[in-house]
Amino acid sequence: MNELYFATPRSGSHAICSMSKTERHLLEYFNIEDMILPRNVDGNLILYNLIEPQALKFLENGLFEDAWKAQKENTLPGEQVYYKIMKKGCSYLNDKYPVLEEFVKEHKTRWDYLKNEPKSWCVKIMQYHYVDRQVLKEICEYVDVIKFIQRKDVVAQAISIVKAQNLPDNVWHATTEQTVKLTTKLSYKPIIDQIESILQENHYITKVLTDYNYKVNNVYYEDVDFSDSLYKKLTIEIPDFDTQECYEAAKEAGYDYTSYLL
Amino acid sequence: MLDILLVDPHELRNYFFFEDEDNMQFTEKTVLAATTQPARLIQHPSETLNGTIFFLLKGGIDERNNIDILNGAIIDKIPEDWIPFINDGVVNIVVDTCAESWSPIYRDQYYWYPEKECLDLHELLTDKCINRGINPDACTWITGDLNAEEYLKDFKGVKIKSHCIYYWISSVMCRESLGKDFLSHLGEKTFQNASLCLMRDMHKEHRLYTVHKMHTDNELYHKIRTSTPEVFLGNTVCDHYKNLYHNYTSNGFPTPFDWDDMAASIMKYYTFSPYTIENDDIDKAQRESLFALISESFCFGHKKFITYSTFRAIISCRPFIILGNKGVLKQLKDWGFKTFDNILDESYDDIEDNFLRIDTALNSFKHYKGREKKYIETFQEVRDIVRHNYIHYCNNYINANDDYVEVFRRQL
Numbered sequence: 001m002n003e004l005y006f007a008t009p010r011s012g013s014h015a016i017c018s019m020s021k022t023e024r025h026l027l028e029y030f031n032i033e034d035m036i037l038p039r040n041v042d043g044n045l046i047l048y049n050l051i052e053p054q055a056l057k058f059l060e061n062g063l064f065e066d067a068w069k070a071q072k073e074n075t076l077p078g079e080q081v082y083y084k085i086m087k088k089g090c091s092y093l094n095d096k097y098p099v100l101e102e103f104v105k106e107h108k109t110r111w112d113y114l115k116n117e118p119k120s121w122c123v124k125i126m127q128y129h130y131v132d133r134q135v136l137k138e139i140c141e142y143v144d145v146i147k148f149i150q151r152k153d154v155v156a157q158a159i160s161i162v163k164a165q166n167l168p169d170n171v172w173h174a175t176t177e178q179t180v181k182l183t184t185k186l187s188y189k190p191i192i193d194q195i196e197s198i199l200q201e202n203h204y205i206t207k208v209l210t211d212y213n214y215k216v217n218n219v220y221y222e223d224v225d226f227s228d229s230l231y232k233k234l235t236i237e238i239p240d241f242d243t244q245e246c247y248e249a250a251k252e253a254g255y256d257y258t259s260y261l262l
Numbered sequence: 263m264l265d266i267l268l269v270d271p272h273e274l275r276n277y278f279f280f281e282d283e284d285n286m287q288f289t290e291k292t293v294l295a296a297t298t299q300p301a302r303l304i305q306h307p308s309e310t311l312n313g314t315i316f317f318l319l320k321g322g323i324d325e326r327n328n329i330d331i332l333n334g335a336i337i338d339k340i341p342e343d344w345i346p347f348i349n350d351g352v353v354n355i356v357v358d359t360c361a362e363s364w365s366p367i368y369r370d371q372y373y374w375y376p377e378k379e380c381l382d383l384h385e386l387l388t389d390k391c392i393n394r395g396i397n398p399d400a401c402t403w404i405t406g407d408l409n410a411e412e413y414l415k416d417f418k419g420v421k422i423k424s425h426c427i428y429y430w431i432s433s434v435m436c437r438e439s440l441g442k443d444f445l446s447h448l449g450e451k452t453f454q455n456a457s458l459c460l461m462r463d464m465h466k467e468h469r470l471y472t473v474h475k476m477h478t479d480n481e482l483y484h485k486i487r488t489s490t491p492e493v494f495l496g497n498t499v500c501d502h503y504k505n506l507y508h509n510y511t512s513n514g515f516p517t518p519f520d521w522d523d524m525a526a527s528i529m530k531y532y533t534f535s536p537y538t539i540e541n542d543d544i545d546k547a548q549r550e551s552l553f554a555l556i557s558e559s560f561c562f563g564h565k566k567f568i569t570y571s572t573f574r575a576i577i578s579c580r581p582f583i584i585l586g587n588k589g590v591l592k593q594l595k596d597w598g599f600k601t602f603d604n605i606l607d608e609s610y611d612d613i614e615d616n617f618l619r620i621d622t623a624l625n626s627f628k629h630y631k632g633r634e635k636k637y638i639e640t641f642q643e644v645r646d647i648v649r650h651n652y653i654h655y656c657n658n659y660i661n662a663n664d665d666y667v668e669v670f671r672r673q674l
Contacts, residue, residue: 040656049445049579049652074446076649080657 003122004139006205007149008198010160012221015229016149017124024121026089029114030129032106033059034084035098036071043093047081050074062130068103089113107132115142127201140212148205151221155250155257158194159243165190188249195255264294264301264670265313267344267353294670307347314670315340315348319359331357332364332381337390337401348400355401356669357387357420360427365407365565366414380563388419402669407565408593423669429597429662432573440656442545444579445649453637456485457553457583457627460544460571464494465502468561470528471620472585473499474519477527481628486555487547489539503528518617548578552637555627558586562616566593576655579648581605581641583627585620588613598654600647605631605640 003022007013017025028034036055038047052074058067075081075097082093086106102109114121115138123139125131131139140146151157209216250257294301294316304313319331330336336357340348347353367380384403391398401420405411411424433440461469473490476482490499497505503524510517539547548554554575560567566587572594575582581602584590591601591611601608607629610622632640 040653040660041658042660044660045440045656047653047656048441048443050649051443051446053443053446076646079649079653081653 001120001145002143004143004146005122005124005149006146006209007124007126008151008157008201008205009126010157010164011149011151012224012226013124013126013149015226015231016147016219016221016224017122018230019226019228020122022122023119024089024117026114026121026123029086029089029110029123030107030125030131032064032103032110032129033067035103035106036068036083038075038081038083039093041080041082041093043082043084050079050081060128062128064104064130065100068098068100072097086110089117107135111135111139127204136208140208144215146209146212146216147219148209148216149219149221150202153222153257154195154198155191155247155255156243157198157221158191158250159246161194161198162190188246191246192250192253192255195250195253199255264667265304265311266294266301266670267304267307267313267315307344307353309347309350309352311352312671313353315344315353315355316670317355317357318361319357319364320361331359332383334383334386334390337387337394337396340394340396345394345396349395349397351400353400354670355391355396356404357383357401358404359383360404360406360425360666363406363560363565363567365405365563365567366410366422368413368564378563379560380565384414384417384420384422391420404666404669406567408568409564409566409589423665425666426568427663427666428569428573430659432570432577433659435570436574436577439545439574439577442549444545444549445645445652448638448641450636450638453550453552453641455487455547455551456637457487457555458548458551459486459488459555459557460539461488461490461557462494463559464490464499465497465505466559466561467506468585468616468620469557470499470503470506471518471617472557472624473531474524474527475620475624477531478523479624479628482624485627487551489544489547498532500528500532545578548575548580551580552641553627553630554578554580554582556582556584556586558584558590561586561620563587566590568593573655573659576648576651579652581644581648583623584611585623588619598658599651602644602647604647605643 001022003020005013005017007016014027017027038050039045040047052070055067055071055074058064058070080095082095083097085092085094085098098106114123125136125139247257304311307313317331317336319328320326321328323329323332327336330339337355340355344353348355363379364383365380366382366384383405387401387403388398391401398419399421402423403420404423404425406425406427408424408426411422414422428435459472461472464470464473469490473488476486476488492498494502507517507521507524556571556575558567558571559569564587566589568586568590572582572584572586572590576599583606589611591608595601607622607626610619610626613619613622630640632643
């Protein structure tokens with residue numbers, strides 16, 4: 001039994017996937033941007049000063065070839081930097097910038113390995129992975145189950161994304177339950193933008209899954225019991241932040257999710 | 263796992279990081295403030311368990327139990343029944359002052375200024391150990407003075423270990439800076455200042471001297487953006503100057519500047535205070551500056567103490583001039599960093615005289631090679647060096663505390 005999860009950010013997807021009964025949980029398996037983002041020797045630090053901003057913009061739009069070229073220009077020979085690569089389903093650090101031909105067909109390479117993997121697996125795909133269309137089609141056809149993870153309360157999800165973006169070191173997933181206090185003041189505008197972004201991503205997923213509805217299960221964050229999950233809730237507290245005002249602002253912008261709360 | 267015995271462990275928060283601050287039990291998730299190594303508190307030594315009796319000094323002399331560390335009274339607090347374990351080599355003692363600049367008193371030096379944070383702690387600890395029947399060899403003093411270990415290498419008594427805790431801990435203190443971009447999209451409009459100089463503790467004499475020098479030199483005055491608090495330790499910069507002057511004259515030391523001249527320049531400085539740059543904006547201010555003029559925590563004296571001020575400049579990818587102790591640049595080179603002798607006269611690093619070293623460093627900044635060019639053009643001359651330093655730091659801070667942890671692991 002192999003499972004495919006589709007999700008948007010801060011929908012609890014890491015925690016939900018970690019509860020899958022399959023043998024291998026491949027959560028960032030199709031995230032290939034790590035192949036061109038330089039890291040330090042133990043891989044725990046992305047070297048932001050060495051990333052060409054244009055390359056990031058291309059990655060945000062799934063323009064892998066352009067991103068590769070832009071970042072290549074910012075790569076100097078002999079520098080002790082490392083890139084995350086995937087071999088036989090396992091992640092490694094490599095000190096070589098990938099060759100273009102390998103990079104652009106990486107989704108296919110990873111899929112070719114995965115479809116021959118004898119162990120059962122689950123894999124998570126998000127829109128920003130920009131998985132190659134043909135590969136995506138093949139995965140959808142191949143898997144036994146597709147789970148589409150959503151949050152009913154999209155305003156809460158948008159707030160969560162904006163809060164997480166303001167974390168000092170972008171701790172999106174936590175394996176121990178913890179609370180982080182932020183000092184940053186948040187405005188409502190980015191939250192409205194996030195709502196639009198979540199809706200757009202959900203729309204994209206719905207479109208991709210049109211032909212596979214017979215094996216799609218909708219999973220709602222609010223209905224999941226997370227007690228068995230490897231990942232725990234990360235609570236981000238912000239002083240002087242009024243959640244209710246967020247709902248009001250969202251309502252004014254045309255997104256009324258207060259019915260869910262009632 | 264590091265086994266730690268704490269004597270008089272009041273204010274535990276100051277010693278360890280806890281996973282759960284509301285439930286401060288020493289568990290496997292407890293880590294020493296200076297490492298990522300898990301630590302476990304043991305209540306009492308045993309023959310089968312190696313451990314460390316750990317005393318950590320953080321903050322000023324009057325804070326916490328620091329005075330007990332600095333007068334050696336901590337050794338008296340070790341329970342009598344632990345002493346056999348110490349002398350059998352099961353337990354060692356670590357006195358760690360490396361977050362602060364405490365150093366030994368350097369002999370045979372001509373002092374013409376009031377020396378700060380100098381103490382022969384190794385002698386005090388040795389005497390105390392002998393008085394209590396403890397083998398002094400079981401005790402290590404970890405000092406932030408990077409000259410001390412070599413200077414005291416022939417000392418018979420407690421061990422002395424020099425360690426720069428800030429090499430590692432700057433990655434935590436400057437975590438936000440590490441996630442920012444200082445190198446891309448730099449153009450003519452990016453650089454609005456020749457240099458940024460951050461000076462927090464304005465009571466320190468080298469900082470007061472630096473401000474004085476900058477404000478008596480028109481060329482420097484307009485090129486350096488400074489950040490200082492309007493009031494520090496309850497005093498304005500003017501008060502600190504007055505105290506400094508008093509400190510010199512009442513101790514019979516010659517003052518390094520003319521009082522009237524200095525008073526006028528510092529009043530001028532204060533008039534335009536505060537220059538404080540809020541934490542969030544320091545990265546922005548540094549990005550807009552070609553150089554980082556680093557006013558290190560210590561500059562005067564024979565110690566060598568390096569803090570996050572230096573590593574912040576490295577993380578921020580800017581060329582730097584260090585107003586610090588003699589030999590700091592050499593130390594950075596020994597660690598594998600590169601400095602900027604292609605555009606700066608770095609001879610200041612070898613100068614013994616403290617005031618002359620500051621004068622020469624400021625002159626080096628004033629006369630940097632390429633000063634007639636646009637800032638961005640000068641930056642291109644050092645781009646590869648700052649890039650090397652940034653990568654070198656990111657790859658090496660992780661292991662920078664290995665030798666520190668070894669002191670705790672030491673099998674006696």
